[in-house]
Amino acid sequence: MRVSRDLRIRAWGAVLLALAMVLAVPAACPSAEGVSDYRAIFKPFHNDRGTLSAAIRQYVRGGQSRFLVLDPERFECAEADAAAIQSGRPASPEAWQETPFARALARQTAPPYPLQNDGLRKAEHPVRGYFLTADLCPSKKPLDRRVVEQTAGLPLKPPVPIALMVSGLWIQRHEEDLAWLKDQAALGRLRITWVNHSATHAYDPAAPLERNFLLKPGTDFTAEVLSLERLLIERGLLPAPFFRFPGLVSDRRLIETLRGLNLIPIGSDAWLAKGESPQPGSIILVHGNGNEPEGIRLLMAFFDRQRSAFALGDTALLPLREAFRQD
Ligand SMILES: [Zn+2]
Numbered sequence: 073m074r075v076s077r078d079l080r081i082r083a084w085g086a087v088l089l090a091l092a093m094v095l096a097v098p099a100a101c102p103s104a105e106g107v108s109d110y111r112a113i114f115k116p117f118h119n120d121r122g123t124l125s126a127a128i129r130q131y132v133r134g135g136q137s138r139f140l141v142l143d144p145e146r147f148e149c150a151e152a153d154a155a156a157i158q159s160g161r162p163a164s165p166e167a168w169q170e171t172p173f174a175r176a177l178a179r180q181t182a183p184p185y186p187l188q189n190d191g192l193r194k195a196e197h198p199v200r201g202y203f204l205t206a207d208l209c210p211s212k213k214p215l216d217r218r219v220v221e222q223t224a225g226l227p228l229k230p231p232v233p234i235a236l237m238v239s240g241l242w243i244q245r246h247e248e249d250l251a252w253l254k255d256q257a258a259l260g261r262l263r264i265t266w267v268n269h270s271a272t273h274a275y276d277p278a279a280p281l282e283r284n285f286l287l288k289p290g291t292d293f294t295a296e297v298l299s300l301e302r303l304l305i306e307r308g309l310l311p312a313p314f315f316r317f318p319g320l321v322s323d324r325r326l327i328e329t330l331r332g333l334n335l336i337p338i339g340s341d342a343w344l345a346k347g348e349s350p351q352p353g354s355i356i357l358v359h360g361n362g363n364e365p366e367g368i369r370l371l372m373a374f375f376d377r378q379r380s381a382f383a384l385g386d387t388a389l390l391p392l393r394e395a396f397r398q399d
Pocket residue numbers: 207208209210269273317318319
């Protein structure tokens with residue numbers, strides 16, 4: 073009798089503990105909730121303050137319908153709930169086409185569709201500074217934290233801007249590095265622009281470029297784009313409306329699909345490990361995934377050469393948005 077009562081109490085204790093854990097998990101870390109039904113949409117609208125923006129993605133998180141809303145002046149996305157979208161006044165596609173983002177998207181996805189390095193390669197207008205982009209392609213090596221440490225340590229006003237071009241397979245093998253990067257941003261050291269670099273980043277060293285990277289036959293390009301965004305959102309990060317093609321390889325079909333997804337392709341005119349040297353306005357390309365140490369060495373040398381100009385305010389590292397014309 074006594075034994076069975078103890079067992080019953082213990083069994084109830086276990087049930088209550090399990091229930092408490094189930095209830096506690098979503099409340100403790102809301103950003104880690106799964107995201108489902110992730111899809112691309114396009115709904116331009118005016119919000120309560122009359123500002124024009126567009127919902128470009130819809131998904132379900134925590135049982136709620138959510139939206140990614142693109143700010144066409146700041147070139148940034150924010151998360152919104154259904155009420156914010158429903159209370160908005162619909163805007164015409166024509167009004168949207170006049171926004172700085174839509175104009176930049178049209179310019180950077182126009183013909184002639186080169187096989188390599190399509191999209192923004194340098195600033196569209198004169199700027200006093202450089203745009204630093206670091207690719208995180210799939211890699212078994214840890215994040216090259218020197219890139220981040222040295223960038224954050226430059227004599228520039230924090231947070232120092234850097235664009236990280238991140239792939240899904242890199243995220244899945246580097247959760248600790250990703251958490252560390254989030255910490256650096258939260259500490260106010262870095263202003264990280266999270267740029268989509270595809271989910272799987274297919275690469276075959278033996279295949280010709282026309283059939284390599286995202287042009288590999290059988291690749292579902294839209295799924296490559298959207299599933300990477302979902303991975304970021306599940307980790308509490310918001311994707312920027314930019315995309316870097318793996319290998320900088322694309323064709324007309326991919327560029328037109330990207331335009332339909334409201335993402336601007338980002339190329340480079342200063343891939344350091346390929347011997348290209350940065351000029352003012354350059355989009356600098358290095359790899360932060362440990363696979364291209366020569367590029368990092370050249371970046372450190374570039375930083376050393378620019379250090380006094382940075383300190384004097386003569387030049388700077390700039391966020392990608394500033395590479396685009398304002399009109
Ligand atoms: Zn890559």
